[in-house]
Amino acid sequence: xxxxxxxxxxxxxxxxxxxxxxxxxxxxxxxxxxxxxxxxxxxxxxxxxxxxxxxxxxxxxxxxxxxxxxxxxxxxxxxxxxxxxxxxxxxxxxxxxxxxxxxxxxxxxxxxxxxxxxxxxxxxxxxxxxxxxxxxxxxxxxxxxxxxxxxxxxxxxxxxxxxxxxxxxxxxxxxxxxxxxxxxxxxxxxxxxxxxxxxxxxxxxxxxxxxxxxxxxxxxxxxxxxxxxxxxxxxxxxxxxxxxx
Numbered sequence: 001x002x003x004x005x006x007x008x009x010x011x012x013x014x015x016x017x018x019x020x021x022x023x024x025x026x027x028x029x030x031x032x033x034x035x036x037x038x039x040x041x042x043x044x045x046x047x048x049x050x051x052x053x054x055x056x057x058x059x060x061x062x063x064x065x066x067x068x069x070x071x072x073x074x075x076x077x078x079x080x081x082x083x084x085x086x087x088x089x090x091x092x093x094x095x096x097x098x099x100x101x102x103x104x105x106x107x108x109x110x111x112x113x114x115x116x117x118x119x120x121x122x123x124x125x126x127x128x129x130x131x132x133x134x135x136x137x138x139x140x141x142x143x144x145x146x147x148x149x150x151x152x153x154x155x156x157x158x159x160x161x162x163x164x165x166x167x168x169x170x171x172x173x174x175x176x177x178x179x180x181x182x183x184x185x186x187x188x189x190x191x192x193x194x195x196x197x198x199x200x201x202x203x204x205x206x207x208x209x210x211x212x213x214x215x216x217x218x219x220x221x222x223x224x225x226x227x228x229x230x231x232x233x234x235x236x237x238x239x240x241x242x243x244x245x
Contacts, residue, residue, distance in 0.1 A: 112129045129153075
């Protein structure tokens, strides 16, 4: 009796099989990796082939959707909530508390993990965090040049542009150029400090409190604070921007 042909597929064969279908949905890097018009633009070439991990993730997602176990719209809504609302709202409350409570601000700058934990936000990733304060003569910018290390407990999911090769390289080489592309044009006498996050140490920017907000409550102030301001690519506007970022 003849043996049936071997139809097993190894890991690499599986990845090759799903590559064509997954590549289009995997958001590969292009000359403009951002999904919004205000992020950094650049002329560099980037990786056009999604990583194995990206392909596996998209293949799994497609399978779950096909089987009716996951609703793609609900999944997209969940990711959007984590990236733009839940996570950044935690950080916004930390910043607002620091603005209205000088003693809390002092604790935040001296021991960020402990101060953040006072408001109920903590995780393994937040145990090694430093808060850096913006001022009239100093502006701080956060980047991770190696990968995408990010203060998840207070900012949620990292945005696409933060993980891009363009941002990771240019934030160090040309930080003022990056800031201008986000609409932040600093005076020449303002020092720009770039902080490189790692797996062991993450950073959170304490933005300047905007003028004209002296009569606002802590809750109202929190509405002003955006994710981008806590990364350092933008300043806080005195008028609400309609949510994070």
